[in-house]
Amino acid sequence: MRNRITGLVAGLGLTLACSTSVFAQELTIFWAEWDPANYLQELVNEYEAETGVKVTVETTPWSDFQTKTFTELNARGSAYDMVVGDSQWIGAASEAGHYVDLTEFFNKHDLNNVMAPATVKYYAEYPASSGKYWSIPAEGDAVGWSYRKDWFEDPKEMEAFKAKYGYDLAPPATWAQMRDIAEFFHRPDQNRYGIAIYTDNSYDGLVMGVENAIFSYGGELGDYATYKVDGIINSEQNVKALEMYRELYGFTPPGWAKTFFVENNQAITENLAAMSMNYFAFFPALTNEASNPNAKVTGFFANPAGPDGHQFAALGGQGISVISYSENQEESMKFLEWFIKDETQKRWAELGGYTASAKVLESEEFQNATPYNKAFYETMFKVKDFWATPEYAELLIQMNQRIYPYVTAGQGTAKEALDALAADWNATFKKYNRVK
DSSP, X not given: OTTTOOSOOTTGGGTTTTOOOSSOSEEEEEEESSHHHHHHHHHHHHHHHHHSOXXXXXXXXXXXXXXXXXXXXXXXXXXXXXXXXXXXHHHHHHHTTOBOOOHXXXXXXXXXXXXXXXXXXXXXXXXXXXXXXXXXXXXXXXXXXXXXXXXXXXXXXXXXXXXXXXXXXXXXXXXXXXXXXXXXXXXXXXXXXXXXXXXXXXXXXXXXXXXXXXXXXXXXXXXXTTOOOTTTTTSHHHHHHHHHHHHHHTTSOTTOXXXXXXHHHHHHHTTOEEEEEEEGGGSGGGSOXXXXXXXXXXXXXOOOBOTTSOOXXXXXXXXXXXXXXXXXXXXXXXXXXXXXXXXXXXHHHHHTOOOOBHHHHHSHHXXXXXXXXXXXXXXXXXXXXXXXXXXXXXXXXXXXXXXXXXXXXXXSOHHHHHHHHHHHHHHHHHHTTSOO
């Protein structure tokens, strides 16, 4: 979407001319090292031009981001005024007192309606359904899909597909259709494969991939208010969803048992797969002919629906929070007031950021700005996320340990894997006194 939206920021430049801080003249925002952080720096340069308040977006590699953030927070350091932190951090950061309570700010600015509601629920609110807010949705993101339009639109392929499956070859509307298409294009003798999915189990890659199936099959990970998991994480819907994910794994390229966002873009750029799962944040590289020789024939679609019509996607992205130990909290709140303005959110989208603003997402101008913005808009109103409790890292490790052997090696059954996971999670929640 970078540089595609025009004429969106008229009037932005003078809006804060009268609100220049008499307090802090510098603010520091901490984030991971990637393109959206560069876009944010461009955006906040405009804030400095308007207000005189210099804002620096300080970054660190993704591999260090969580450790460095919580090292600073646990030391109650004031090096950073704000952090664009992962959604899973909200529980740990809020319960430890690291984040400023933004509930009053949220209600004052009606952010439950200004931002896409699903993004508010998972980027900002903790505990679940509590009405307490700790972050402003900043970099919206979720998992979507890219596909090879030239393969899908080849007349011979279309004819052969319809003869075999009885319906037209097109971007899948359901997971069942996606399975058929993956099977159809899976041709190892031609070095052509059906699909690329997340399988990396070192952080949240595999879990987010499976979440896409679970949520769209009508399943849940548990009750986020009561911490009940038995009968939910190992429900019939989740068993079927995990079985489908395992089946799709059978149509991936060889050696696809430890793959994440880098490899899944390569599946498209290197002519390996017909369809590929990835975060929307990595789709700009697929529309750039310098990084994708197939850019002109790459299309995009939102996560398909499950067998009963449910259609959700796993949440990525981050919210921005004010750090409790910042010496510039008042100036930080002024910055957030600027950041949530409609014109700022439009500018954020223009620069390449992924806005969570409902108004911007719903605009035809935004949806037509890139080949993937329409799918992004459709997704951001129906996202769900992993547990945000302080012990989320333990829960993540346990889920990886239970489902990875089944998905990538066919060990045991989906039901056995999820029953064992339910027992793991129940024990973890008991250990932390969240359930009796």
